[in-house]
Amino acid sequence: MPELPEVETIRRGLLTNIVGKTITNVDVRKERLVRMPVKQFQQTLQNSSVSDIERRGKLLMFSFAEHDQTLLVHLKMTGQLIYVNKEILVAGGHPWPSLTDGLPNKYSHIIFSFEDGSQLFFNDQRQFGYMQLVPPEEKDRIVAAYGVDPIVDEFSFEQFQEALQGRTAPIKAVLLDQTRIAGIGNIYADEACFLAGIHPARAAHTLSIEELKRLHAAISEILRKAIKFGGTTFRDFRDAKGGKGNFTELLVVYGRSKKACVKCAGIIHKSKVAGRGTHVCLVCQPMK
DNA sequence: CTTTCTGTTAGAAA
């Protein structure tokens, strides 16, 4: 579910709500989602106060004032991190538009409680997401394995060019490769390719300099704009307060199969590229 | 009812 703009939206929402707060309890209801001994996980987090939240690609990293362990959180496809304050909890749960039973629900697998009575719910329908504590060296190692982050880093055209260097795979596959560029997922890969007028199935090394420049600009633009609108809720994404993203209605190709292209008379066509559902206007994005 | 698809990615296979 969440790609860079969604994860960044969650990060910003959590920053203002949990930084400085001390964790009083960690309720692990589904041990599989904790990638380490659960007892150790709970004991380390207990009585720790969140000092900062960083992001690399789609990975969130929480640091603490009392120790140097970093909490890594990956939401994968359907993970959610929803913060609920004491008042709402006392009133009987979070007023979630599509859910009447509030939180926690059957997908709330890990629940953090804070000193002020608020809680943070890690929900994940498909259970692909995970949490893990790592020491500084391991954190550095993991961060270093990621490619350039288009928002955290400078993301110059030269960096972009270098990331694509010599790739014969489809350009979309390279955009999705987190070790080259960190944070782009299936939605924004399709959106960026459309904006740049490039067919996602084209071999990366066949793009001209002009096309690469258009794609580089398209990536920067789409990600920044999506963050500005609080991300895309296609299905499960919720921000840190349980709200939906507002970028969904601004999507121009993703999920618009058989609908009219916003730029021309063409129809959006759905196929499979790099093993993923891929949306294209064949008029605006010729294979050449 | 059965089959296919889904926003991710680690790991295996090619």
Added chain:
DNA sequence: ATTTCTAACAGAAA
């Protein structure tokens, strides 16, 4: 070395 395929899981859609 790089690229492609599959599995992990639950549920919605066809």
